[in-house]
Amino acid sequence: MNRKLLDPFEHEYPEAIEACLDDEYAVRCAFSHDGSLLATARSDGRCYIWDMDTLNVMRRLEHGEAALAGVSWSRSGRFLLTYDEAGVCIVWDLRDGSVRVRAQFGSAIASARMHPRNSAQFVACPVREAPCLVTARDGEPTAPGVAPIRISDDETDLKSKAAAATCCCFGKKGVYVFFGTSKGAVHAVCAATLAVVCTAKLSASAVNTVARDPRGSDIVTSSSDRILRVCDVRLPGQETRRRVLPADAEPAITVTTRIQEIVNRVHWSQAVFSSSGDYIVSGNQHKAEHNIYIWDKQTGSLVKMLTGPNELLEDCAVHPLRPIYASVSTFGIIYMWTRVPQQKWNAFAPGFHELEENVDYLEPEDTFDRRIVRPDGTAVDCVQERIEREKLALATANEVEMHVDVDITDNDPLFTDSDSQSDDDGFVLPVSIECAPDLLLPQAPHQPDAPPPADGSQSPVVECVTIVES
DSSP states (O other), X not given: OOGGGSOTTSXXXXXXXXXXXXXXXXXXXXXXXXXXXXXXXXXXXXXEEEETTTOOEEEEEEOOSSOEXXXXXXXXXXXXXXXXXXXXXXXXXXXXXXXXXXXXXXXXXXXXXXXSSOTTEEEEEESSSOOEEEEEETTEEEEEEEEEXXXXXXXXXXXXXXXXXXXXXEOSSSSEEEEEOTTSEEEEEETTTOOEEEEEEOOSSXXXXXXXXXXXXXXXXXXXXXXXXXXXXXXXXXBOSSOBOOTTOOOEEEEEEEEOOTTTOOEEEEEEEOSXXXXXXXXXXXXXXXXXXXXXXXXXXXXXXXXXXXXXXXXXXXXXXXXXXXXXXXXXXXXXXXXXXXOOGGGTOTTOOOOSSOOOOOOOTTTTOSEEEOTTSOEEEHHHHHHHHHHHHHHHHHHSOOOOOOOOOOOOTTTOOTTOOOTXXXXXXXXXXXXXXXXXXXXXXXXOOOOOOTTOOOOOOOOOOXXXXX
């Protein structure tokens, strides 16, 4: 549905489960940047890509035998990053299903993210090593450039657990990278120089997840102390919702809102921003509950709680444009939360009146009369009146040349950044048709060349078509 025809004052959070995707082995999920595709990381080492229009699997990627730990999309949707618990990171080119980058680390990958502007780079956080910025090299998928990032101030060995990061995320334009550590600190690192620009100590507990505001500079973190923290980030040259900070601005990461469930003190599996950045969406890890909490970012008050089936929630993702959430249960089922949009027909015709209930229509006596009475009291024939109206409309069209401008663009702030244009923009995932072997037609038997007829006539030509399984 065209988003410009939806109610702009409608709530941006869903209400109930609309569909279920039976993946069986899904553990993590992520929407593409335009929300048309959903990638799921599975515990059997595969990655499925679902089409959000048909809710069918469009592509299957064989990562390896180890369980996948997560996925990350590039901005164009052409490249997909998958990482597993064996320390393998693979960047897939979805145009032909080939491997663009393959990087091997010595420990499991805790978190990894694609660069939001440069599809040739991604950052990875091994469990017992320092985080690294990986850059693809043309023609060498198995030998990318790996640059370690020192996020600790002391002289810590880059191969030790003290130098490792637990989670990571890029800023809006990829200028900065944010890392969370097991000591409760958040580090802001410049992606160009790999130097730590700012450090903030949030708590004494480990930072489990970190996510950025899609339309601003704020970040939200979830820690082991069961508290969600919304932080205001001010870094040199960073673009905020109001202005661009000068290059000599003082870097700072300040906690503005603390969110926690006071009654049950539940752990949070994920904490992300809504599509507009006004709400915080988090899933709980409490017994056999599948609940999604929606909090107000400014006040920290609970706005909505979505209650699902009695299954433990593993992960949740937010659609970047529409009020659609995807949650993964411990049984590998993906639940799609949404709400049915209400079309406002009076937006198309201002004089249209919506009826709340049936109304009896009283037909006037002169409805089907051949003569009508004008407001000035003169009676004219209906056919003559129609001809006069058509002539008047034609004369008006000839006098004033009409220029019809049809707007088919979607000027959403998420897609209209000045430096977001690349060769991969507008990428559409090719459809790969899979057919079972038992459904293929049998191959036509080989027939020897027959001798020409004795009367000299030409023999009929028979074309044989063979379907070969790809």
